[in-house]
Amino acid sequence: MVSGVRIGSGAPRRVLVTGGAGFIGSHVVDQLLAQGVEVRVLDVLHPDAHGGTPDYLDPRAEYVFGDLRDREVVETSLAGIEGVCHQASMVGLGKDFQDITAYVSHNDLGTATLLAAMARVGFSGRLVLASSMTVYGEGRYSCSRHGIVLPSPRDAARLAAGEFDQTCPDCDRALRPEPIPEDAPLDPRSVYASTKLHQEHLCRIYARERGTSLTVLRYHNAYGPRMPRDTPYAGVASVFRSALEAGREPEVFEDGRQLRDFVHVSDVARANVLALASDPPAAGEFNVASGEPHTIADMAEALADAFGRGAPRPRVTGAFRLGDVRHVIGSPERACRVLGFRASVPFAEGVREFARTSLRPIPHGPER
Numbered sequence: 001m002v003s004g005v006r007i008g009s010g011a012p013r014r015v016l017v018t019g020g021a022g023f024i025g026s027h028v029v030d031q032l033l034a035q036g037v038e039v040r041v042l043d044v045l046h047p048d049a050h051g052g053t054p055d056y057l058d059p060r061a062e063y064v065f066g067d068l069r070d071r072e073v074v075e076t077s078l079a080g081i082e083g084v085c086h087q088a089s090m091v092g093l094g095k096d097f098q099d100i101t102a103y104v105s106h107n108d109l110g111t112a113t114l115l116a117a118m119a120r121v122g123f124s125g126r127l128v129l130a131s132s133m134t135v136y137g138e139g140r141y142s143c144s145r146h147g148i149v150l151p152s153p154r155d156a157a158r159l160a161a162g163e164f165d166q167t168c169p170d171c172d173r174a175l176r177p178e179p180i181p182e183d184a185p186l187d188p189r190s191v192y193a194s195t196k197l198h199q200e201h202l203c204r205i206y207a208r209e210r211g212t213s214l215t216v217l218r219y220h221n222a223y224g225p226r227m228p229r230d231t232p233y234a235g236v237a238s239v240f241r242s243a244l245e246a247g248r249e250p251e252v253f254e255d256g257r258q259l260r261d262f263v264h265v266s267d268v269a270r271a272n273v274l275a276l277a278s279d280p281p282a283a284g285e286f287n288v289a290s291g292e293p294h295t296i297a298d299m300a301e302a303l304a305d306a307f308g309r310g311a312p313r314p315r316v317t318g319a320f321r322l323g324d325v326r327h328v329i330g331s332p333e334r335a336c337r338v339l340g341f342r343a344s345v346p347f348a349e350g351v352r353e354f355a356r357t358s359l360r361p362i363p364h365g366p367e368r
Contacts (some may be wrong), residue, residue, distance in 0.1 A: 011277045012083030012125050014038040018068055018114065019088030020061070021045060021054055023226050023360075024130065024219070027269035028085055033060050035273065042066060042077045043088065046106070049228050051361045056226060068110035074117035083126040083276050086114060086203075091132075092192060092235065100191045107195035108202070115206045126213045128275045129203045132196045133180075133220045133261075133287065137187030139328035140180035143168040150185055151175065151326075159320045164254045166326050177259055179293075179331035182218070182285040190323035200285075213281035217271055220289040220330045223299075224265030224350065229359035237262065240300045240314070241359060249312035250304065256297030256316045259327040261289040264345035274339045282338050289330030290343035302348065306355030 015032055019025040020041030032039050039061040045053065057063065066073035068088050078084075090099075090106045118127075143149050151166040166175050188194045200216055207214035223237035230242045240250035271288045300314035335341040 011279070012037070012081075014040070014081050015083040015085055015276065016040050016042060016077055016081045017085045017087060018042045019086075019130075021057060021063070022049055022087065023228065024222055024265055024268055025085075025087035026054065026056060026226055027224075027265050028087060028272045029061050030058055031269045031273050032276075033058055040064065040077060040081065042068060042074065044068065046090070048090065049360075054226070054360065069105065069113050071113050071117050071120075074114055075121055078117055078121050078123060081123070081125065083128070084114070084118065084123070085128045085130075085272055085276065086111065086199075087130045089130065089196070089199075090192070097191070103191050103195050107192075108198045111199045111202050115202055118206065119210065124210060124212050126215070126276055126281055127203060127207060128215045128217065128272055129199060130272075131200055131216050131218045131285070132193065133218050133289070133328055133330055134190060134193035134325075135186045135188050135197045135200065135218065136180050136184055136328055137189040137193065138166060138325045139259075140178045140184055141166060141175035141327075142178055143171065143173050143175055145173060146170050149175065150187065153189060154322070154326065156322060159254075159322075162255070162318060164257075164320070164326060177327035177329060179291070179329050180287070181331045182287060182334055189325060207283075213283055215275040215278075215282050216285040217268075217275060217288050218285060218330070219268055220261040220263050220287065220328075222265050222268045223262055224354055225357040226265070227359055229361055236260075236296060237299055237303070237354065238359065240303050241354060244303055244307050244311055244355075245359070247312065250300040250314040251319070252297050252300050252314050252316045253319050253321065253324070254296075254316075255318070256295055256300070256314070258296045258324075259293045259329050260296060260299075261291070261293050261329045262299060262347060262350070263288060263290045263343050264350040267343040267345055270344075271335065271339065271341045274341050278339060284338075286335040286339060286341070287330035287332055288335060288341070289332045290347070291330075291332040292347060293329040294347060299351070302351040303355050306352045
């Protein structure tokens with residue numbers, strides 16, 4: 001038993017975790033092994049995420065260090081597998097637009113290769129896909145006059161002038177951010193987000209044509225142990241943590257008031273175990289979120305506080321990236337109702353732990 005999860009008789013007993021050596025994937029592996037599930041990991045150990053074989057890998061799992069885009073490797077990895085937990089992905093906004101080919105290749109071509117191999121070997125078990133809240137683009141907003149509205153992509157000139165908040169596209173009134181449900185319109189606004197939505201589409205097509213169960217988990221801002229250090233492909237929590245560890249002040253973009261839902265990696269991993277264990281299978285999309293939004297500045301300040309007296313204080317820079325969105329916070333209601341998932345790690349406790357944990361070193365530069 002792990003965090004209230006119990007693997008039932010109908011759940012897969014042999015699971016392939018793609019990206020199972022990575023930040024979230026390795027925690028999924030650990031929790032599955034604790035349940036007595038046999039786990040095989042397929043991971044390319046990409047240099048943007050790894051500086052070699054991590055020292056935290058549980059030896060009870062079987063490891064295949066190969067490329068998800070190699071169909072022969074994938075087919076071999078699927079032998080005897082009853083469930084697939086697809087975590088492998090390039091994440092974040094990257095360095096610049098030149099990263100587009102790497103994102104599409106690893107995320108979309110990799111997923112397509114996985115699905116083609118699954119079809120070739122006749123896989124009909126459970127499929128759990130790690131997706132992202134970025135598929136929503138901007139979050140859910142309401143206007144006092146027009147109700148729920150979808151804001152336009154933010155304008156570079158307004159951002160440069162320090163006008164960060166979204167306004168109603170019909171009347172230019174200020175908008176109020178609200179928790180976004182899974183049936184909200186999808187509007188990815190970065191290369192990474194677009195690849196995650198394409199992954200969702202490809203997996204849905206496979207599930208429909210092959211009659212398999214598909215659970216799509218839309219992660220909100222995961223943080224915690226095993227995040228990579230000093231890389232543009234990591235999340236904002238890791239960027240702040242890396243700066244503090246190096247004695248630098250965390251640089252907070254915009255005005256720091258951007259709302260996000262920070263969810264601890266152990267909770268994210270538990271959501272995956274619940275998706276694999278659910279009886280009957282939980283089909284559809286689910287936000288993996290804590291339900292307690294915090295600002296980006298909250299995370300930076302909480303980490304600095306956890307580092308203790310003398311730690312550099314965060315600095316709000318006013319800088320911005322067009323690929324960023326202003327607010328996106330998730331509604332956890334469907335995941336609670338269908339999966340039985342509730343985040344269990346409080347923000348303050350999780351951040352204190354994160355401030356003490358070691359980050360994963362990345363000695364290599366980004367691949368092109």
